[in-house]
Amino acid sequence: MNPLRDTALVFRRYILQTLRNPVWMFFGIVQPIMYLVLFAPLLVKVASSAPGFPKGGAYNVFIPGLLVQLGLFGASGVGFGLISELRMGVIERFRVTPISRISLLLGRALRDVVIVTAQSLLLVICAIPFGLTINAGGILLALVLIALIGLMTASLSYTIALAVKSEDAFAPIVFGATLPLLLLSGVLLPLQLAPGWLRTVAAFNPLKYAVDAARAAFNSHLTDIAVVQGFAVMLGLGIVAVVLAARAFGRAVA
């Protein structure tokens, strides 16, 4: 079978499911909006007074991190839907058809990427009245980065879901992994404010490089080494995650 046609077919099924029940999509954007409205204003004074706070102003530092958080949180829970489909025998049914194996993953992960990217764009637009300054190239670059984070996270989420096959085992893994990853990436407050040991630990967190890259992009430093690093790390991990997930789909047994 033609993998492109198959991926489009699977994508269409899942994007329609999401659009038929858009509550979850808005649910996913509520939390970042709350951070924007109820937390970001606290940073304005900190940004101008704290030594070491990166340049660019509170919003241009905070919003890129918030986008990374949206990408990670938004895509990490997609395994829940897969587990319920495993239980209903839907995935098993798909596997006894000639559809290309990788399309089973790519079609649905593409849906997740589209949703996360659309939410990110919405968040950026909402942040402009608060004082976010934007440049077209930087936003485009940041959105591609968020799409990559979404692809990687969704793929990992599916891999874990296929391995554990139950919500009870899946939930603690996902919640246990995402929070430390976020805190150690400097999303809420920049790691420039962190003590030395925390910065050392954070250096091992791939998401930190994504946050640095997104901040550089938003501040018009499109050719900054941080951008190159961030993309390299996310692209590498994204490929690994997709391969893992595609293999898991190939041998998934409900």
Added chain:
Amino acid sequence: MTTAIAPAEDAALAPDGGVAIRTRRLRRTFTTRGGGTVEAVRGVDLEVRNGEIFGFLGPNGAGKTTTLRMLATLLTPTSGEAVVAGADLLTQGGLVRRRIGYVGQTGGSDIIETGRGELVFQGRLHGMSKSQAEVRAAELLETLEIQSCADRKTQTYSGGQRRRLDIAIGLMHRPRLVFLDEPTTGLDPQARAHLWTEVRKLRDSGTTVFLTTHYLEEADALCDRVAIIDHGSIVIEGSPDALKRQVAGDAITLSLQGEHENAFAQLQALPFVREASAENGLIRLYVDRGETAMPALMRALDAANLEMATLTVARPSLDDVFLAKTGRSLRDDNPN
């Protein structure tokens, strides 16, 4: 694309036209958490002929579903070989998937989709165009009598409606061989009877049906041939009638008017009586075929001037077959 939906032309590719499934020493082991291995299926040899309803029977955990999942390409055999729908299971998995329909134990339709939506999507998975899939979906909705709920979410379906939808999904691409894993489990008697009718219609239209069940009555009433699996091995294989005849024969139980001292000896000596026993004035004769033994028995009784008081003929059940072969009753393992 047409190869995916037209089974007829595949027939030429089949190495042996008469056989839908042939397995040789099919084996599957699982590794347990402790590191040990469990042999779920230990060298199964099966032959399913084209156009028959083949029943795969056995207690829970006997290896029924593991075997079926291997034949449907969902599990890789540890060793052995098989030809399924004319394609080699180990090297032509894609071709097998194109030619078979598979209806799992849990169904396979999503509760948030409509029946029609699932049918059309299934057709598309098999390479049909949207319009081809829509035409075929409408056809199956009508055949299986689920038009009334076609455009509702499957969440709202009754057990019988859902099962018929599951089967319709498995038939979308007109497969020549359909696997049904426990198709009637959990259905009420009426829905079960309805489903049996559908399965027979399938067979009559030339489709081979391979089903698993732990309802012995179902296997008896529905299947042309059955195989019984126990502890991962095939215990016996054949038509339900032949199996029952082979292990037990029909039982004729009769009582006579008045006292006849040597009546039992006379009846026991009849050439068509395999075994006989007597207790509490009831004589039980085991014969190969009840329907042919009866007239002969009548004549023998007449000739000996014996008069019958009561008479019953009992067919042995498949459970008797299982009992005879394994020393256990199938029902003990299956409270449901």
